[in-house]
Amino acid sequence: MERLPGFRDFYPEPLPHTDVWSADARQYIFEQWRTVAKRYGFREYDGPPLEPLELFTTKSGEEIVGQMFNFVDKGDRHIALRPEMTPTLARMVAAHERQYKKPIKWYAIPQLFRYERPGKGRLREHFQLNADLIGETDPAADAELIALLIDTLRVFGLTAADFVIRLSSRNAWQDFFQQGGGDPKNEYEFFQIIDKLERNSPEETEKKLAAMGFSFAKVNEFIEAGKPSPELESILQNLAARGLAEFVKVDYRVIRGLAYYTGVVFEAFDRKGEFRAIAGGGRYNNLVKLISGGKVDLAALGFGMGDVVLLELLKARGLLPKFDAPMNVFVLIEDEKLRGISLKLVQSLRSVGFAVEYPLTPAKADKQFKRAQDLKVLHTVRAESDAYVRIRNLKTREEIVAGFGDVANHLG
Ligand code: HAM
DSSP states (O other), X not given: OOOOTTOOOEEOXXXXXXXXXXXHHHHHHHHHHHHHXXXXXXXXXXXXXXXXXXXXXXXXXXXXXXTOOEEEOTTSOEEEEOSOSHHHHHHHHHHHGGXXXXXXXXXXXXXXXXXXXXXXXXXXXXXXXXXXXXXXXXHHHHHHHHHHHHHHHHTXXXXXXXXXXXXXEHHHHHHHHHHTTOOGGGHHHHHHHHHTTTTSOHHHHHHHHHHTTOOHHHHHHHHHHOOOOHHHHHHHHHHHHTTOGGGEEEOTTOOOSOTTOOSEEEEEEETTXXXXXXXXXXXXXXXXXXXXXXXXXXXXXXXXXXXXXXXXHHHHTTOOOOOOOOOOEEEEOOSGGGHHHHHHHHHHHHHTTOOEEOOSSOOOHHHHHHHHHHTTXXXXXXXXXSSEEEEEETTTOOEEEEEGGGGGGGOO
């Protein structure tokens, strides 16, 4: 039986094959994400992996809706595996926002599902750090969130030479569109053309823009000028004050595909442009209102960072640590008469926090010792009698005999 295309098997290291993923690396990434999110005062939440289909058809936009894993359940409900977290977050916040002081700062690490064509940096399932800030309209909130995004990448050892945040604004594009005489009902379609500038041919883009009454040259001029809008200027100054200026640049080519974004938008890319976007996000000031049927109106912004591209980048830059199984102690059982007392020893060491291994069934002494070496434990411990144990430090080769109750003190 093969696994489905675009899905992953995660194995413990050392990996048995190049076609599988590292459960250790995944755990490492999650731990770093959590550490930084907490430093910024973000609290963890989660929601269900299955949601009513309608939650996503409301405002995520055509692209994501076309990529949905969806089905009708046994109760005739239209269901989707979540392709993104933001609508779930909007629903959860709207339901209980009164219980929380504003701004609400929350993060999650959901597994998301999109029926995309699998390729480099794109799978049908990925994990995504989501960090969102709800209930604050000031650009200071945008700057705080972008600072978090920068630190979430720096924590892995990535520097300004490795990645950049491309900062843009749908407000700036909206002004451009309105000043150019665009018909408001075509606005999202116009944004879609901008979103695909780097993917589509210039001829195709030119034709599509012309159909809306816009010249490609004018669009390019606006992008090349890259003049920060007042809100972007304020964000840039805030980040500069933190010493983070070198990590961001204004780039109006970024506009984001999702339909719900309303203001500042941004994406993180590797500097060399070898990989797909590492992360993306922005403001979505209307989504909570829309999803709550007008009951709750809260400004919001956030970003999502996937594990797939990040891992590719960390691998390429040699920034992943070595993952060893961190066992501390191996309890040798050479005399089966002492198995009972040895098991007691195993449990007592585990109960004070040591990672302990031992032979489950009778085994030759040299085999046991080899296993202890393979596990790279620092100490072996062997019961000598009901009262004494022999402790060996495998690095210094020192041996001592200690009383049963005293073993833990010699293992530090
Ligand atoms: P997104 O741009 O669709 O945004 O996804 C964010 C990141 O998730 C991407 O930059 C990429 O690293 C990763 N990603 C997305 N799709 C895939 C895939 N098929 N395979 C591997 N990685 C993928 C959102 O999802 C927004 N909901 C983010 C957000 C949160 N905006 C506000 N708050």
